[in-house]
Amino acid sequence: MIKKINTMYFSATDTTKKVVCNIGKKFSQNIDKGISINNIDFTLPEARKKIVSFTKQDILIIGIPVYAGRVPNILLKYLNSITGNGALAIPVVVYGNRNYDDALIELKDILELNGFKVIGGGAFIGEHAFSKTLAKNRPDEEDMAIARDFANQLYTKIITQDKYQTVTINGNKPYRKHYIPTNKDGIDVDIRKVCPKTTSNCNDCKLCVTICPMGSIDFQDVSKLNGICIKCGACIKKCPMNAKYYDDEDYLLHKHELEVNFTYRKQPELFL
Structure with a gap:
């Protein structure tokens, strides 16, 4: 019951x-x-x-x-x-x-x-x-x-x-091992240490501090990290000023390849 x-x-x-x-x-x-x-x-x-x-x-x-x-x-x-x-x-x-x-x-x-x-x-x-x-x-x-x-x-x-x-x-x-992206030469790259940057658009509202799942964004200076970034997308997608971004070359290439290669709409899979 x-x-x-x-x-x-x-x-x-x-x-x-x-x-x-x-x-x-x-x-x-x-x-x-x-x-x-x-x-x-x-x-x-x-x-x-x-x-x-x-x-x-x-x-x-x-x-x-x-x-x-x-x-x-x-x-x-x-x-x-x-x-x-x-x-x-x-x-x-x-x-x-x-x-x-x-x-x-x-x-x-x-x-x-x-x-x-x-x-x-x-x-x-x-x-x-x-x-x-x-x-x-x-x-x-x-x-x-x-x-x-x-x-x-x-x-x-x-x-x-x-x-x-x-x-x-x-x-x-x-x-299986974790999926690993590659660079433009087809060599495996590690993007785990890539962190977001902050533009001058930031109005210091502290929203990114409160929503970071790792508690890594510094309260006094939101452009700094005090811990790891898991690239969850929260601070970028939820920032009201669009002030967060990534500029790492390998990360951006991986993002582009995902957007190009996986456009076909996949459907949920259920197991009962």
């Missing part, structure tokens, strides 16, 4: 949040229109310091973005601290129209190792963190309709099955 619906998400630019919350809302409507949804947003650093656990009467819909085809490294410690205690779980990954590679199966494995029963999974598309044109404005209404149908199928599965078999999800074991 499900008594609580929980949504969890890391969502710097709100794409993953939109998918997960849509699934959770539709699921709650199927079970009981009056049932509340417990939302856990672990995008910001302080949220990832809290201990989270569930029970057999919980269902968890948890979503993360795909980074280089995998679960983001910076989330692994936190995700492995969550305990399921027999709760049902639906892992969701959101990627920028290139490929989700082994991210979904990796998230499924993490959940199962931590005591969850995974009853389904989904890979959805969101506007790419690097771009304002690749998968622009996704997830859109077509994606949301698929998410709602996914919730309906999950609900049907729960009320019609007494025992849940292991869900088969596309992916490789061992997992």
